[in-house]
Amino acid sequence: MSTNMDNVEGNVPIEEHESDNEKSKPKRKRMKDRSEVWEHFIKEETHTGMEARCKYCGMRYKCGTKRNGTSPLWAHINRCRKYPYNTPKESKQSLLSFKSNKIESGCTSGLSYVKYDPTVIRKALSEMVIVDELPFKFVEGVGFKKFCNVMEPRFHVPSRITVAKDCYETFLTQKRKLKLVLKNCNSRVSLTTDTWTSIQQINYMCLTVHFVDNDWNLQKRILNFCPISSHKGEEIGKEIEKCLLDWELEKVFCITVDNASSNDTAIGYMRRKINGWKAGVLKGRFLHMRCVAHIVNLVVSDGLKIVNESITRVRQAVRFIKQSPSRLVRFKKCVVEEKINSKKLLCLDVPTRWNSTFLMLDAALVFEYAFERYSEEDPHYVIELNEREGKGCPTSEDWETVRRFSEFLQVFYDLTLRVSGSLHVTSNLFFHELVSVAVLLKDLMTNDDVEMCLMATKMKEKYDKYWGDPEKINMLIFIAVVLDPRYKLDYVEWMLIEIYDSKHAFVLVNNLKESLNALYEEYRGSSGDVIREEVSSSMDSSQFSPKQKKLQIISSKEILSSVREPKPVLEIWSAD
Numbered sequence: 001m002s003t004n005m006d007n008v009e010g011n012v013p014i015e016e017h018e019s020d021n022e023k024s025k026p027k028r029k030r031m032k033d034r035s036e037v038w039e040h041f042i043k044e045e046t047h048t049g050m051e052a053r054c055k056y057c058g059m060r061y062k063c064g065t066k067r068n069g070t071s072p073l074w075a076h077i078n079r080c081r082k083y084p085y086n087t088p089k090e091s092k093q094s095l096l097s098f099k100s101n102k103i104e105s106g107c108t109s110g111l112s113y114v115k116y117d118p119t120v121i122r123k124a125l126s127e128m129v130i131v132d133e134l135p136f137k138f139v140e141g142v143g144f145k146k147f148c149n150v151m152e153p154r155f156h157v158p159s160r161i162t163v164a165k166d167c168y169e170t171f172l173t174q175k176r177k178l179k180l181v182l183k184n185c186n187s188r189v190s191l192t193t194d195t196w197t198s199i200q201q202i203n204y205m206c207l208t209v210h211f212v213d214n215d216w217n218l219q220k221r222i223l224n225f226c227p228i229s230s231h232k233g234e235e236i237g238k239e240i241e242k243c244l245l246d247w248e249l250e251k252v253f254c255i256t257v258d259n260a261s262s263n264d265t266a267i268g269y270m271r272r273k274i275n276g277w278k279a280g281v282l283k284g285r286f287l288h289m290r291c292v293a294h295i296v297n298l299v300v301s302d303g304l305k306i307v308n309e310s311i312t313r314v315r316q317a318v319r320f321i322k323q324s325p326s327r328l329v330r331f332k333k334c335v336v337e338e339k340i341n342s343k344k345l346l347c348l349d350v351p352t353r354w355n356s357t358f359l360m361l362d363a364a365l366v367f368e369y370a371f372e373r374y375s376e377e378d379p380h381y382v383i384e385l386n387e388r389e390g391k392g393c394p395t396s397e398d399w400e401t402v403r404r405f406s407e408f409l410q411v412f413y414d415l416t417l418r419v420s421g422s423l424h425v426t427s428n429l430f431f432h433e434l435v436s437v438a439v440l441l442k443d444l445m446t447n448d449d450v451e452m453c454l455m456a457t458k459m460k461e462k463y464d465k466y467w468g469d470p471e472k473i474n475m476l477i478f479i480a481v482v483l484d485p486r487y488k489l490d491y492v493e494w495m496l497i498e499i500y501d502s503k504h505a506f507v508l509v510n511n512l513k514e515s516l517n518a519l520y521e522e523y524r525g526s527s528g529d530v531i532r533e534e535v536s537s538s539m540d541s542s543q544f545s546p547k548q549k550k551l552q553i554i555s556s557k558e559i560l561s562s563v564r565e566p567k568p569v570l571e572i573w574s575a576d
Helices: 002-024 071-079 118-131 136-140 142-151 160-184 233-247 261-276 292-303 309-322 325-337 354-366 368-377 379-387 396-419 427-444 450-467 476-482 488-499 502-539 546-564 569-574
Strands: 041-046 049-054 060-062 095-097 112-114 189-197 203-212 218-227 252-257 288-290
Touching: 049 071, 060 071, 118 136, 118 160, 136 142, 136 160, 189 233, 203 233, 218 233, 233 261, 252 261, 261 288, 288 292, 292 354, 292 396, 292 427, 292 450, 309 325, 309 354, 309 379, 309 396, 325 368, 354 368, 354 396, 368 379, 396 427, 396 450, 427 450, 427 476, 427 488, 476 488, 476 502, 488 502
Parallel strands: 189 252, 252 288
Antiparallel strands: 041 049, 049 060, 095 112, 189 203, 203 218
């Protein structure tokens, strides 16, 4: 009994203590309204709870923080007729805009009508982020939000997560469209791919498709840009296969790659897969196309390993000028005094890029007299260059030697630009460029200049490594010229005899004729099947009279006979 009384008595002060704590506990501060919708509503306390009243029409909505959200408020603002910046969806009224609007007569009108549509604005915003390569957080910037508010107060700027989703939806939409175009395309496609490693040591691969659409326009689209586990040929081949399966592409004609040994393995893997799909041309004989621009790069890089002393002196002179802003200012003054009118700028070359060496020499030659004047005005120029590699500043003989080297490299630089085009067809140019390089190297190998002769000999060795063996050359390089009505087969035979010895030329000509006939038979067989199907379907018709049926049978036999007994393609095409 005493124990119970003690408990009762003990409970009284505990309750009093708890009530005292509740009174002394500070009240929680009310959170600030973060949504922009509260710029259009006023919160009011009523007997039924918190309500939000529209500033324009007085409409009331429940706005309890635990039970009600802001979605009904946004929906009301979008349809509120008294909101001054709102055009209701059901309204047919549009706004006038002073945009350029083309009319049928070809003139332009200063007025056009526009209608507010937040969906269209969001789509345009996602396209802006994609095209201008902006980060997603750009839309959450204070300046951008202020700009949008001034331009269109009704538009609610989405968050970066929403913009990322919109960009992905845009990607999926464009992918579906491109899939449909590729599916309905009557021609085969060609692929180009390359791999590299970033400074973060992550391996990447890019796969691009090239095709001629049904309107005979050359198209280029990037199908995939993805990280890969390694640069091994098997991994590259599997990634290409995965991409082709995703895009439902089977009609692949050739794949252009650089000359890395791993690409040989990748092409072998893809040849097996495409043949398994029964979609290859002549079992993938023309699938492997070596990049012409990459071969030219290897040829020139090998030749430049024998660096001329004159080039070294010019390089050191350019490096001296660019090492100090004050030297560069003084050099520009010399350019003005020598009355040299050129927009070119001095640039240093990169050891791994031969074209940068050409650009350095080409720019330095323009400022030859400015370098001579600078040597007279700055005594440190001569002193320091005498201590560097090259042992001295460039002389008139050095500039003459550099000019010859620059003219020589100009040929390869222009060649690389011509064969690297992606917005126009270049396959018909490869053979002509191959011939021009062979003729140029052949002439330089008999040149009186020992250094030029030595460089040309070294470049010819690299040239023969890729284009000297008939078994390594893709016959499409020659077939593209044969199909050009300006040249045909006789021209190709004549040029092959000119640039190769008789043995190699004979093998190449025979391989070319065999490949051309085989390619013709391959396409004739596929087109012949189509003709036979059309003939058989037309013969099944029972809506003709006996006389019409007889004429139809005769005409169908003539079509089939023309398909079965064609003239040799080489005889037809070689005839003028």
